Amino acid sequence: MMWGVFFTIRLTTLIFGLVLGCLILLITQGAFLKWLGLRSPFWRDFIAYVRWIFIIALVFYSIAFIYRYAPAVHKKWRLVSPGSILATFLCIMATLAFSEFVNNFGRYNALYGSIGTVIVLMALIFINSLVLLVGFELNVSIKSLRAIAEKKGCA
Structure with missing residues (x-):
């Protein structure tokens, strides 16, 4: 039993280290590419696509760890559940849509002054926390429906 706990702690530490490394x-990335001397459009586009893959993976595993x-x-x-997949998709879409709204339609700094940034950040956190609740509710609903189906002998 002790080896299982040791392995779990090591694995969790490794994954958190990888997440931190990806975040850094x-x-x-801009300074790192300049340091490497990669200025061609191919590498710029390649890094842009790889960056989105890392962002999606980072959001997905962060949500999955929260749910677990x-x-x-x-x-x-x-760790991989329908709720974490849905929450990842909705979190990224909600953040992109909210960013588009704030950049094009919202004039929070003109209306609220310097506290407008805090208000926008709080609204984004509120939207993402609702998305987390929707994803977890999907997981709980699926689990309870499976339990009901097993109780009736359907599954």
């Missing part, structure tokens, strides 16, 4: 690479380890109950949730 995403933040410093955040609840206070000790139920075993799968």
Whole structure:
């Protein structure tokens, strides 16, 4: 039993390290490319596509870890679940749509002054927390429907 706990802690630490490394690479990609001397359009486009893959993976695994380890109950949730897939898609779409709205239609700094940034950030956090709740509710609904089906002997 001790080896299982040790392995789980090591694996979790490794994954968090990879996530942190990806975050640092995403933040410093411009300086890193200049340091490497890659200025061709091919590499710029390639890095842009790879960046989106990293962003999607980072959001997905962050949501999956929240769904797996955040609840206070000790139920075993799968890391890859329909709720985490839906929440990842909705989180990215909601963030892009909200960003488009703020850039084109919202004039929060003119209306609220410098506190407009805080208001926009709080609205984005609120939208993303609703998306997290929708995804987790999907997981719970699927699990309860499976339990009902097993109880009736359908599955």
